[in-house]
Amino acid sequence: MKVLKVKNFVLFCCLLLITTNAIAHHVLGRPSYSLGADSNTPPSMQIETQIGEYYVTYMAFPAFPKPGQQGRVNLYASRIDNGNAFNGKVTFKVRDNSFFSSKEEKLGVQDIDDGVYRQGFIFKQAGDYIVTAEFESGGQPYTIDFPLQIGDPFPIGPLGGSVLVIGVLLVAVNITQRKRLARMKATQHHTDNS
Amino acid sequence: MISTLLEQIHKLVYQTSEGMVHPGLTAEWVLFVLVSMVILSIGMMRAKPVTTQHVNLNVVSVFRLPFVGSKIQHMITRPAVLVSLRLIAASVFLLVIAAGLFGTQIPEKNIATTLTWTLWWSGVVISVFFVGSAWCAICPWDAIATWLVRRRLWKRGNEFASLNIKVPKIIRNIWPALMMFVVLTWLELGFGVTTSPYATALLALLVVVLATISLAVYERKAFCRYFCAVGRTLGAYGGIAPIALRPIDNAVCASCKTLECYNGTQDIEPCPTHLVMGSLKQNTYCTSCGSCTQSCPEQNINWQLRGIGNEVTYSSRPHWDESWFILGLLTLTLFHGFTMMPYWEDWMRQLAYIIGDSGRILTSFSIGMAVAMIVPIVIYSACITWLHNITGKKEPWRRVFSSMALSILPLAFAYHIAHNLSHLVRESQGFWSVVLNPFGSNTQPLSMQEVHMRHMYPLVDDNIVFALQATLILFGFWLALKVLRQRVQLLEGFKLKSSRLVYAPILLFILLINMVSLWLLMQPMIMRM
Numbered sequence: 001m002k003v004l005k006v007k008n009f010v011l012f013c014c015l016l017l018i019t020t021n022a023i024a025h026h027v028l029g030r031p032s033y034s035l036g037a038d039s040n041t042p043p044s045m046q047i048e049t050q051i052g053e054y055y056v057t058y059m060a061f062p063a064f065p066k067p068g069q070q071g072r073v074n075l076y077a078s079r080i081d082n083g084n085a086f087n088g089k090v091t092f093k094v095r096d097n098s099f100f101s102s103k104e105e106k107l108g109v110q111d112i113d114d115g116v117y118r119q120g121f122i123f124k125q126a127g128d129y130i131v132t133a134e135f136e137s138g139g140q141p142y143t144i145d146f147p148l149q150i151g152d153p154f155p156i157g158p159l160g161g162s163v164l165v166i167g168v169l170l171v172a173v174n175i176t177q178r179k180r181l182a183r184m185k186a187t188q189h190h191t192d193n194s
Numbered sequence: 195m196i197s198t199l200l201e202q203i204h205k206l207v208y209q210t211s212e213g214m215v216h217p218g219l220t221a222e223w224v225l226f227v228l229v230s231m232v233i234l235s236i237g238m239m240r241a242k243p244v245t246t247q248h249v250n251l252n253v254v255s256v257f258r259l260p261f262v263g264s265k266i267q268h269m270i271t272r273p274a275v276l277v278s279l280r281l282i283a284a285s286v287f288l289l290v291i292a293a294g295l296f297g298t299q300i301p302e303k304n305i306a307t308t309l310t311w312t313l314w315w316s317g318v319v320i321s322v323f324f325v326g327s328a329w330c331a332i333c334p335w336d337a338i339a340t341w342l343v344r345r346r347l348w349k350r351g352n353e354f355a356s357l358n359i360k361v362p363k364i365i366r367n368i369w370p371a372l373m374m375f376v377v378l379t380w381l382e383l384g385f386g387v388t389t390s391p392y393a394t395a396l397l398a399l400l401v402v403v404l405a406t407i408s409l410a411v412y413e414r415k416a417f418c419r420y421f422c423a424v425g426r427t428l429g430a431y432g433g434i435a436p437i438a439l440r441p442i443d444n445a446v447c448a449s450c451k452t453l454e455c456y457n458g459t460q461d462i463e464p465c466p467t468h469l470v471m472g473s474l475k476q477n478t479y480c481t482s483c484g485s486c487t488q489s490c491p492e493q494n495i496n497w498q499l500r501g502i503g504n505e506v507t508y509s510s511r512p513h514w515d516e517s518w519f520i521l522g523l524l525t526l527t528l529f530h531g532f533t534m535m536p537y538w539e540d541w542m543r544q545l546a547y548i549i550g551d552s553g554r555i556l557t558s559f560s561i562g563m564a565v566a567m568i569v570p571i572v573i574y575s576a577c578i579t580w581l582h583n584i585t586g587k588k589e590p591w592r593r594v595f596s597s598m599a600l601s602i603l604p605l606a607f608a609y610h611i612a613h614n615l616s617h618l619v620r621e622s623q624g625f626w627s628v629v630l631n632p633f634g635s636n637t638q639p640l641s642m643q644e645v646h647m648r649h650m651y652p653l654v655d656d657n658i659v660f661a662l663q664a665t666l667i668l669f670g671f672w673l674a675l676k677v678l679r680q681r682v683q684l685l686e687g688f689k690l691k692s693s694r695l696v697y698a699p700i701l702l703f704i705l706l707i708n709m710v711s712l713w714l715l716m717q718p719m720i721m722r723m
Binding site: 048080158159166170173177 | 355396400402403411
């Protein structure tokens, strides 16, 4: 009996291993081919943060817009205490996120639309940008920064970059030292013979 | 009368703020420290000169302590314990990098930011007080770099694994470490690395890459000796620490011809920072790696317990680059305090408005940082010039500058610990929840109420924290005076002037710095995370 149980267990495990995930072609009941900037499906990048009395959600679509491509950010701001949406004007600004850059531009001022503040954009140049959303509530100014990447992100991540640098360095040192060792041996051999 | 005085102190120095802040040192403690400072200053001015012959410089060998001495010796002279600790430290470090890169970006919920900035960065300086530069022995930057380059977990690596090039003479000092310290501070306070797990992980990776490059290119551990800001900070403060690696019997070292501590043995690495234990006078470059304890055939190297601050008072040798590093430590530590004051941001905004800076106002921050560093250095230089004149210019100005810098080291150390203590007891709350969920998966930011509760009810009672901070500031002042008294007496022109005026220039500087430290500790401090 025990052998049979073990066999069944092994068979079960094998079945588990060869089972693959079913790939859904529907997202929230909508066919994936109909996803677009104006759909109500989850965007490609979402950031949530808490500031003062508000809980703020920022969404960017698409995650990494290309230069010249139309994109949009959605901003939701709801009060922490009662969940009511902020109802006022939100100013969107953008600035270049490179060191010591002072380039800043106003994207627009938006009113609430169905609980959301929507701001469209088109960037000519690829790079790292910071989108700033500003609003005022209860006499207090609120300023929230969110990252926005235009164009493809750098193909090698920080981990890959570090491994690459260290790998190349160690190989280079190894080759150099092998050559040096060979030279030393050759010199030694030459000295011994003479 | 005392209550009126306390009220006046309150009105004069406390800054009000509407933001969320830590409470500062209370007026009662400030008054206590001020009165003690006056008494100590008068005591020093009235005291007769002393010579080192009258000073008790006795030390106690840890290996000779009853009951535990032999066990400590057994552990330290074998590599197993050290290698295990390095493995643990490196594992935690890799976890920090992984959490920073792939975990939540909520700083207080990610182990990368909480462990690095709240616990480690605050705690590592405090650790000097108890274990000297022992952190360097298990430093994961060096451990990972060593394993990668030498390709050995322990024992001496192949010497051909590195190019073993001599460090260029121009950077064979600790100016590079000072530069790195300035850059780290800029990244920490200006760029806001402390509140970004991702940036924290990137910084950690960058330092490992730099340590590996240095180890693969230069001889021994040039990164530890010349470039590492953390190591040199611990090394500088190590001069105050009551514990250090030293010979048990100096005569044994004096008669040693083989210098295993410097050259290493077949199995054990030589001293990574080129130190010869027999002539070691100061801790500045000792990384406590323990190679000397393992390689010495006479087992003559051990941990010694000694008087607090004795090294910086009597045996440290003044050096030009090291004195600048001490000044850098002092100014950057005070600058840390300034940036956490509620009005710092207003100043920066005003400056940004004047110069037309926008965005992250990094230009304004850089200017503010430069000013905060330059002002104390200019005042110190003026005091040195005054002292130089008083002592009849018998010694070069640079030597007076270097020598007197040792007397301000305790001030930097005391304020650094007092400031870090506040971060540690308030911001490390909730650390265990981060340990249990290091990547911060499915977590939300702390609510304002949670943040407030966390900062108003620290791990240790406020009164204890205030008492410790006041004691530390007083300790720093006392030690600074002790070093000053000794160092001024060593100046060649000292005998020329029997007047007490000879102490005045540096005493004034010490008083000024200590008052600033005290004032900073009194202010409500903006919460970091």
